[in-house]
Amino acid sequence: MNFLLAIIIGILYGAGTYMILRRSLVKVILGLIFLGHAANLLIFTIGRLTKGAPAFIPQGAETLAEPYADPLPQALILTAIVIGFGVQAFAIVLFKRTYQTVGTDDLDKMKSTDELK
């Protein structure tokens, strides 16, 4: 499945990159979500995949014998998912607010404060 996941990661990264380069703010947020998924899957895959052996230590045992899934990348991804959600929620609400105030979701019309004369 490595090969397939590598391709999926590539597609998700590609999709995220493409979306984040759009002028519409909603699409940029969608791009952000894509990139989040891609990064999580990347960490997951390069932490090596194990099927059907989660890192649960059975009752009575002190530790686990190989093969079992590496718990560390999973812990990291768990954190990343939750943080990613925080970012998404904030971005969505920020977008709504921006749209109400500025009246557009075109990023190119929001660049004036940064412009060099």
Added chain:
Amino acid sequence: MLTLILIGFAASAIAPLIYKPLKNYFGWIAASFPLYIFLSFLSKYNQIASGNIIKETIEWIPSLGINFTFLLDGLSLTFVLIITLIGVVVFLYAGAYMRGYEHADRFFVYVGIFMTSMVGMVISDNMMTLFVFWELTSISSYLLIGFNHHNEKSRKYALQALLVTGGGGLALMAGFILLSQISGSFEISALYNLNENIRNASTYSAIVILVLIGAFTKSAQFPFHFWLPNAMEAPTPVSAYLHSATMVKAGIYIIARMNHSLGGTALWQDTILIIGAITMLFAAILSYNQMDLKKLLAYSTLSVLGTLTMLLGIGSKLAIKAFFIYIIAHSLYKGTLFLVAGILDHETGTRDVSKLSGLRKYMPITMVTAAFASFSMMGIIPLVGFIGKETVYSAILEVDYWGLFLLAVAVIGNALIVMITILVGFKPFWGKLISTPKEPHEAPIKMWLGPLALAVLGLLMGIFPNVFIGRLLDQSAISIISEKLELTIKLWHGFNFVLLMSFVTLLLGIGIYFFRLKILDITHNFKLKKIFKPSEWYEFLLNGMMSFAKFQTKVLQNGYLRNYIIFILVTAVTLASFALFRIENALKITPDFSITFYEGAIALIIIISTFFVITSDSRLKSIVGIGVVGFVMGIIFIIHSAPDLALTTFAIETLTVILFVLVLYKLPRYLKFSKPLSKLRDIIIASGVGLFMTLMVLYITSIDLTSELKRFYTDTSVPGGKGRNVVNVILVDFRAIDTLGEITVLAIAALGVYALLKLKLDDRGE
């Protein structure tokens, strides 16, 4: 010696505190501080003159070999004594001269820092500390040239001096670093016996060029000479002190100091000789149409600096002797003449030499002082300047092949200096009185005492050269050319060719003076083309840099989010691909192509919904699509033994979709913004990023992984964390602080969300 340096900086810092209450006596108080340092070093005179070297090391950053290593030998003692002695005169003088200036207290801070750094520089044996002091003198020079900062010219020329000397300083540092790679240490004394190794090193030419750029910029040698006349914007005590007597000799000091380790090759000797000779002649010629007292003196300073450099290039025993006498003589008479120019400016209100005449009755003491200094500068017996010029001529005559030619150059240069001297030292006092902007009167004692003392010292040194100069001469020569001179200094050498040349110089100079106005008339319309003026090169470079900065800011920081992202992504992916493809066999991996049916189905669902999200023109459909992608992610986690991840993903994806729908439901349809061409560009970039990531994952997963952490966490989970779900134990126990941070981030995001939803923007008609 470090104590003296620290005292110097401390005293500079205190100056503004005591300036106001003690304003009337401040000159005397300020002068006592260089005097103290002067006397402290003078007390070591006998020790040094009898051949000892005083060395002192205080560790600063020992791990990098950067320490306060101070070394006092003949060469550094000579410089320290010149710096502090003229310091005494200048501080006293400035006490009176600067009274009318705003923020005169700051002036003393800057000059104090300068003097201390200059002393620190000439006694530093560690190249890095030397560099630090070197740059400190550049910075204090910047502050002093720009002292009248309300004047645009002052600011401009202060910056010019800083950029030229500071840039040279960086070159010098690079040279030092290359040198230290040969010797393995930053100490200059560690280079003493390495001349052979250094000359044969592959970096030798680079070292020589870098060190010389540093020296030539600081000592205003051609083609970096233009900053020095411009630096005359500074108050006169500064011009006398920094820009004639001391700081501009720092570059020459470096050449002298490095001579024993870098010298002896054609590259080193000839470069110095030729650049010195060019500066000597051209600076003198450039002075011919100046009317400003200080500018005239500045050009003559340039010419003398060129002569000193040239002498080091000749490098014979006689040349070193001439170098040594000339540097002392010049500091004495040029410092004095600058201060005299300051007095004239201060008491008459003008510096224009054509408006000054017949002041001898009003300023008798100044006139006598100026006469002494001028005789020394013109090289008239029995002043020290005479010995200086005689020795310079004899040293030049010794040069093979080019001797006579160089002598002719030197005679012309010196004749022009004679002309300058007459203009500055005699013309203002003799002839008919011309009325001046201010009613002329004699300067206060604080202003004439110091210059007069220096002038008299010039006379004494001329009559008793062995008492004052002779004893340090041998020791200095050892520092420069590693051998004793064993030449005696005499005032009178009898009637010979060199004396004749001195005479010719004098006559020629006087001749030029009397025909000066006619020459000016003839050359009135002659202007040097811009391309031949190094100052124009400087302007061109500076403007070029400014426009480049503007241009690249416009390109890189243009306010378009996507351009920033493109720059970052393209750079990152290009560099990372470069690294990836350099790994051997990186692309010769054979991945496992075997897939099961449901794996294929999962992949297909993700790919289809991804393209659905990208191409859809409805927000709602896109949100559904991204939800599907999220849920399939959860399924991937389940298959690969990560139930916690799957649970979280399902929960979060549900929330995201709900939030999206709630917020975005009421908004209008997508609008088409992008042009086809930019779409194509983005597709190319996106494909590049995606392809790179795929290749990277394939490469990484082809390497065997042994994780010690995996073992550690599973082994300690039950005994250490009392939990059987290892992922959970890691989150709440091993990485609990991390999780706390995560919760904090969520809380802040929640606050932000709440605030954005509830915020009322009254003034926007919300």
